[in-house]
Amino acid sequence: MSKKINEISDYVGVFCLGALTLSLFVLSIMFIIKSFINIYRRLKGVKIDRMTPCTTCRRSISNTAIICPYCGEHYGKMNGLGDSIIICFLFGVGLFVVGIASLTESVEWFEQTYMN
Template sequence: MMLKDVNGYFEMVIAGAVVLAFLLGGLFSWVLVVRTIYFKITKQFSKTRSCDTCGKRISSSALICPSCGQHYPEGATSPSALIVGGVFGGVMFSYAGLKGIEIFIEEFLNK
């Protein structure tokens, strides 16, 4: 009987940790969306940036600096892509977390 109680508590702790992880993932995604929208509104996303090597202004999506030839492996991520990804992640993680709470309540608290 004692071992069954320990297993039940262990399952409850693991399930609670998983639900908490999904809720935190959703919160992080929504914070990313709000932060990106704020930066977009305040014009902190620039279409140009300084080259790390020579300091000249180059396009934020440039793969190579035209002045010095410095290579950039990827262009900058657009704010729109961050917003879409954040909303998608926020919806998915929030739904999973809230559904997890519902299952958690049904499974462990209504016994």
């Protein structure tokens, strides 16, 4: 019974590492694509709208506002980082490097577990 449980936990571990590695690569590709979209917008001269309507009172507020100054609606996060070329590119490259490290570790673990 113990051997069967160990086999199942090994299969679950391999699946989890694979899913983690795949998600890291997908996120890195998404951030790199977002950085190229931002570069394209800057080259074409597309202005990123700095003002947006509040979802509650519909007054014009800043894109990076955490709380609406008119009605107090809480947004909870800043939206400006997604429009930065450097931040998106650094996140993309960083996640790609972490994905490569995760892939090499999972391959080594897989070889030690199943090849011996």
